[in-house]
Amino acid sequence: MKIDFGLTATDYARHRAGFPDSFFERLETAGVFSPGQRVVDLGSGTGTLARGFAQRGCRAIGVEPAAPMRAEAERLCAEAGSSVEFRDAHAEETGLPSNSADLVVAGQCWHWFDREAAAAETARLLAKAGRLLVAHFDWIPIPGNVVDVTERLIESHNPDWKLRGGSGIYPLWLVELARWGYRDLETWSFDLSVPYTPEGWRGRARASAGISASLPPDRVEAFDRDLAAAIAERFPGRSVSVHHRVFSLLARPPADRAETAD
Secondary structure: OOOOHHHHHHHHHHHOOOOOHHHHHHHHHOOOOOOOOEEEEEOOOOOHHHHHHHHOOOEEEEEOOOHHHHHHHHHHHHHHOOOEEEEOOEOOEOOOOOOOEEEEEEEOOHHHOOHHHHHHHHHHHEEEEEEEEEEEEEEOOOOOOHHHHHHHHHHHHOOOOOOOOOOOOOHHHHHHHHHOOOEEEEEEEEEEEEEEOHHHHHHHHHOOOOOOOOOOHHHHHHHHHHHHHHHHHHOOOOOEEEEEEEEEEEEEOOHHHHHHOO
16 A cells, blocks of 8 residues: 555644643653753654644754645644754655754654664664654544544555554564664553544544545545544534544663764
């Protein structure tokens, strides 16, 4: 399945809920970041993480190869009064100087990378005592809930989409990072509900990899009609509560890299 999130940049910016304030609060309380630190946001998309760290006093750089996504990120930062530099580059080869980041983050995107190459680039970017943060803010399917209904529709309209039934927890990332020499691995997660209007949830679903990022417009429209009908029938009302899970994985880079960093 060929994915191009640039095709869904408008819906992505408008309808995909960014990481909640409680996510940043937990990170700050745990000492993961502090104002003035340098943060590099890989696969920045519409800049939800870069913007969040910038609003909390960090110096943030967003790395995003899709021009439509960068444009939306810059627009949202301007509206929010946030100062973020966005670069046209890939996570595996950012072009940024070595030892230039206190924190490298990847939100909703680590699975799309060549992860071994991205982990090596992250180790190069991190200053001594720096950390990698891999984070997700996923919808969670529970039998009969709106996510379950939506995922079944996505699968029916795009059989190549193979992401139905996720738990929002990613043990493989721990196995891989440990194999590549990352240390002091730490994970945590928490659940919350996010309210959406029916129209907002339709936009959120369209912004998924399995719909606007991979299907032609006529098939996107067909999916949207079916989802609108399903919501009206099964979840009537002015809003629908959507189960989400926040997942965070923190790790320090390989010891030999950390010891030689400036």
